[in-house]
Amino acid sequence: MKSYLASRFVIDRNQDRCIHCRVCVRQCGFDVHSYDVEEDEIVSSESRCVGCHRCVLFCPTGALTVRSNPLSYRANANWHPEAIEDVLKQAETGGVLLTGMGNDKPYRIYWDHLVLNASQVTNPPIDPLREPMELKTFLGAKPERVEIDPATGALVTPMPPQVAIEVPILFSAMSFGSISLQVQESLARAAGQAGTLFNTGEGGLHRSLYRHADHAVVQVASGRFGVDAGYLEAGRMVEIKIGQGAKPGIGGHLPGEKVSVEVAATRMIPPGTDALSPAPHHDIYSIEDLAQLIFALKEATGYTKPVGVKIAAVHNVAAIASGIVRAGADYIAIDGLRGSTGAAPKVMRDHVGIPIELALAAVDTRLRQEGIRHRVSIIAAGGIRCSADVLKAIALGADAVYVATAALVALGCHLCQMCYTGKCSWGIATQNPYLSRRVNPDIGARRLTNLLRGWSHEIQEMLGGMGVNALESLRGNRLHLRAVGLNEHEMRVLGVRPAGE
Amino acid sequence: MSTHPSSLNNPYGDGKVIDACSIFGVMDRSGACFSGDDAIAAIASMHDRGNGLGGGFAVYGCYPEFKDWYALHVMYMEGGVREDVEGYIDGHFHLRLAEEVPTRRTSRITDPPQVWRYFVSREGGGEPGESDDDYVVRQVMRINTSFKSAFVFSSGKNMGVFKGVGYPEEIAEFFCLDEYRGYIWTAHGRFPTNTPGWWGGAHPFNILDWTVVHNGEISSYGINRRYLEAHGYQCTMETDTEVMAYALDLLLRRHGLPIELAATVLAAPLWSAIERNGSPEAALQRTLRQVYASLLMNGPFTIIIAHAGEMVGLTDRIRLRPLTAATLGPRLYLSSEESAIRLVAPQVERVWTPLGGQPVMGRLAEAACWNAGDVA
Numbered sequence: 001m002k003s004y005l006a007s008r009f010v011i012d013r014n015q016d017r018c019i020h021c022r023v024c025v026r027q028c029g030f031d032v033h034s035y036d037v038e039e040d041e042i043v044s045s046e047s048r049c050v051g052c053h054r055c056v057l058f059c060p061t062g063a064l065t066v067r068s069n070p071l072s073y074r075a076n077a078n079w080h081p082e083a084i085e086d087v088l089k090q091a092e093t094g095g096v097l098l099t100g101m102g103n104d105k106p107y108r109i110y111w112d113h114l115v116l117n118a119s120q121v122t123n124p125p126i127d128p129l130r131e132p133m134e135l136k137t138f139l140g141a142k143p144e145r146v147e148i149d150p151a152t153g154a155l156v157t158p159m160p161p162q163v164a165i166e167v168p169i170l171f172s173a174m175s176f177g178s179i180s181l182q183v184q185e186s187l188a189r190a191a192g193q194a195g196t197l198f199n200t201g202e203g204g205l206h207r208s209l210y211r212h213a214d215h216a217v218v219q220v221a222s223g224r225f226g227v228d229a230g231y232l233e234a235g236r237m238v239e240i241k242i243g244q245g246a247k248p249g250i251g252g253h254l255p256g257e258k259v260s261v262e263v264a265a266t267r268m269i270p271p272g273t274d275a276l277s278p279a280p281h282h283d284i285y286s287i288e289d290l291a292q293l294i295f296a297l298k299e300a301t302g303y304t305k306p307v308g309v310k311i312a313a314v315h316n317v318a319a320i321a322s323g324i325v326r327a328g329a330d331y332i333a334i335d336g337l338r339g340s341t342g343a344a345p346k347v348m349r350d351h352v353g354i355p356i357e358l359a360l361a362a363v364d365t366r367l368r369q370e371g372i373r374h375r376v377s378i379i380a381a382g383g384i385r386c387s388a389d390v391l392k393a394i395a396l397g398a399d400a401v402y403v404a405t406a407a408l409v410a411l412g413c414h415l416c417q418m419c420y421t422g423k424c425s426w427g428i429a430t431q432n433p434y435l436s437r438r439v440n441p442d443i444g445a446r447r448l449t450n451l452l453r454g455w456s457h458e459i460q461e462m463l464g465g466m467g468v469n470a471l472e473s474l475r476g477n478r479l480h481l482r483a484v485g486l487n488e489h490e491m492r493v494l495g496v497r498p499a500g501e
Numbered sequence: 502m503s504t505h506p507s508s509l510n511n512p513y514g515d516g517k518v519i520d521a522c523s524i525f526g527v528m529d530r531s532g533a534c535f536s537g538d539d540a541i542a543a544i545a546s547m548h549d550r551g552n553g554l555g556g557g558f559a560v561y562g563c564y565p566e567f568k569d570w571y572a573l574h575v576m577y578m579e580g581g582v583r584e585d586v587e588g589y590i591d592g593h594f595h596l597r598l599a600e601e602v603p604t605r606r607t608s609r610i611t612d613p614p615q616v617w618r619y620f621v622s623r624e625g626g627g628e629p630g631e632s633d634d635d636y637v638v639r640q641v642m643r644i645n646t647s648f649k650s651a652f653v654f655s656s657g658k659n660m661g662v663f664k665g666v667g668y669p670e671e672i673a674e675f676f677c678l679d680e681y682r683g684y685i686w687t688a689h690g691r692f693p694t695n696t697p698g699w700w701g702g703a704h705p706f707n708i709l710d711w712t713v714v715h716n717g718e719i720s721s722y723g724i725n726r727r728y729l730e731a732h733g734y735q736c737t738m739e740t741d742t743e744v745m746a747y748a749l750d751l752l753l754r755r756h757g758l759p760i761e762l763a764a765t766v767l768a769a770p771l772w773s774a775i776e777r778n779g780s781p782e783a784a785l786q787r788t789l790r791q792v793y794a795s796l797l798m799n800g801p802f803t804i805i806i807a808h809a810g811e812m813v814g815l816t817d818r819i820r821l822r823p824l825t826a827a828t829l830g831p832r833l834y835l836s837s838e839e840s841a842i843r844l845v846a847p848q849v850e851r852v853w854t855p856l857g858g859q860p861v862m863g864r865l866a867e868a869a870c871w872n873a874g875d876v877a
Contacts, residue, residue: 123720123800123801124801134772143792145756146758146762146789147757148757153759157792159788368727368731369731371731374792467799469819472724473799475724475795476727476728478723
């Protein structure tokens with residue numbers, strides 16, 4: 001069938017600069033560039049270009065420019081180009097449109113409407129270069145109060161398992177399968193070096209990464225891939241994955257062609273078979289079933305580590321979170337509308353769920369109203385782009401945040417949203433060994449630790465500016481936030497006052 | 502204009518009231534009662550640290566003849582409300598004595614409220630299992646939130662808070678404090694920046710026999726307040742001092758922690774110090790900090806906390822506000838400035854600057870405790 005879709009990108013090759021070295025041919029995972037031996041000429045098939053810039057950045061002579069196709073549709077505020085192109089794609093394939101990464105639609109980004117405070121005169125800012133500035137955070141349920149034996153002065157209160165992290169930023173769930181082993185190793189090593197955790201995602205833990213398991217959140221998802229006693233035993237925390245911000249309400253599907261021998265061994269399934277995660281856990285049809293799974297996992301791990309639950313941010317998130325706390329979870333991860341994915345139906349990614357800022361504020365408020373906030377840590381996920389976003393999330397009430405997209409961008413991801421194809425030119429979202437070896441875990445870990453170090457310094461500067469020297473003094477401290485350009489309903493949900501008031 | 506405490510104390514609706522100040526405390530650890538002359542002279546010497554928009558004193562041991570009765574000090578900002586409040590008090594307490602607090606007309610105190618005191622005991626009411634103290638706290642909160650223009654600002658036994666708008670030495674003169682005797686005196690001169698000054702907003706802040714005088718601005722106020730609200734406290738004053746007082750009430754009275762550990766919560770040791778500390782105490786410190794993270798008072802503060810038989814000075818953990826301590830015989834002095842101590846006790850034996858986050862404690866000797874408040 002003749003495709004009626006125009007190329008998204010135009011590739012300009014400066015022939016004066018091109019030395020026919022064929023780097024672009026080798027670098028492109030999507031076979032855009034090819035070398036014509038007879039003509040001694042490199043040709044580019046623009047229709048395949050995803051705009052990931054791998055060839056542009058690796059061209060030794062800077063001969064390539066990739067830009068958006070200026071193709072001008074007749075102006076139409078309703079039938080914008082994406083709407084037209086999606087119809088064309090479906091008319092040509094009859095399928096569900098797939099995509100990768102997070103929601104790219106212009107929903108309001110609340111981070112960009114919240115501003116932070118700083119001290120002037122009446123209280124002094126604190127200089128993090130001269131004074132201690134503590135970011136250490138403990139994840140896990142806390143008792144409501146501390147009890148001391150009045151006779152001996154000894155601590156009576158038993159403390160549930162706690163996990164200390166040096167920075168309030170964890171790497172979010174990305175399974176081996178959705179990303180390469182090299183990328184997961186980079187994340188694991190960086191987590192270890194920075195004193196935080198990475199998350200295995202629902203794909204199990206490859207045997208070569210067990211040495212990093214003390215920095216792993218091991219996920220138990222509806223497919224139960226890679227879950228056995230050793231896996232649960234090895235992880236620092238256990239996470240039941242109920243939902244994902246990029247695709248609330250549906251499961252996952254790793255196509256058989258990506259299930260390599262190593263992926264298969266790690267997931268404990270036969271090579272080449274589709275790895276299907278059902279939409280619900282087949283043993284969880286209500287909150288009491290979740291409580292059973294939480295305690296089954298606590299029993300399996302001897303009550304030595306926090307067991308948390310990850311949910312997508314949906315309309316009733318506050319009530320759901322409250323139920324999860326009462327079901328015994330030690331932490332709740334909430335993944336917002338802009339959370340990423342390796343593969344999801346585009347329609348789900350772009351239209352289901354609510355922004356993390358609102359979900360986080362609603363959950364923190366509700367748990368405090370019910371007097372159960374201390375019983376869980378909250379990890380906010382989905383759309384954290386910089387250290388200011390991290391700090392704003394903490395001021396809204398998060399104990400820590402999960403980042404995934406930012407970590408992948410640190411490793412080279414240019415957000416072309418083609419993760420689901422397995423052809424990632426940056427070697428990130430692929431199992432093709434020719435591509436995946438592009439990420440060197442030594443360098444990958446260094447890029448990631450650099451990112452965390454940079455963000456930590458920035459967080460310390462901002463905290464010091466606000467006049468506090470411990471992160472816990474900002475947690476849930478919404479007086480340090482003000483809203484710019486939000487309406488009253490939004491400010492009420494966020495629990496923040498307008499700037500100037 | 503509404504006369505709800507928050508609107509009086511924080512008329513512009515700022516996030517909270519911002520102020521700074523001078524503080525002073527003196528205690529006789531033998532329990533001997535003495536006049537307020539030294540405390541008044543000392544706080545007056547730090548006149549420039551305040552701006553005349555608030556001054557106050559707490560006196561312990563001042564009502565020996567009523568030492569088993571809760572002394573409720575109530576200010577009435579408008580006439581007419583007193584009958585309603587007195588009706589409420591009569592209906593919820595056994596009233597031993599009601600009297601107007603003696604005051605002196607002075608030229609510099611303008612438009613004072615009527616101030617009355619009521620010596621009361623619980624009258625068998627309340628919820629099952631509720632202690633007398635809990636009952637009194639609940640009734641004080643009830644009066645302060647439901648009666649317009651009436652405010653209970655002192656509610657302990659054998660102690661009293663005297664405070665208002667003015668410099669502390671003017672307040673002392675107004676309330677005739679030269680005629681009172683006590684074994685602990687704490688004093689405060691206030692420099693608020695965003696309130697015109699309201700009588701109830703002056704320090705000391707009080708609940709039961711606990712008082713706090715405070716110099717500082719708590720940058721963690723937002724979360725301290727949210728945490729306390731989740732524990733049933735109503736932060737009607739919108740001040741740092743209020744959250745400080747409620748935090749102490751929660752830790753000391755409701756959670757039964759000794760004051761040394763409460764100080765560890767308010768000015769928590771650094772994680773690195775906890776980790777270096779190999780003693781069993783480290784586990785306790787870690788647990789306290791993990792559980793009470795939201796009560797860490799972060800930002801500059803110095804406080805003097807007092808209750809029956811005890812006076813404690815504490816600064817924030819990196820000591821961003823001043824505190825000097827000194828001793829002379831049984832007397833313990835705490836002050837924003839050393840000069841104020843030397844003014845009233847030129848022969849002090851020991852003067853020192855306490856480390857950040859480390860409390861300075863003054864306690865009555867065990868035997869003296871029984872006599873606390875008896876006129877020596």
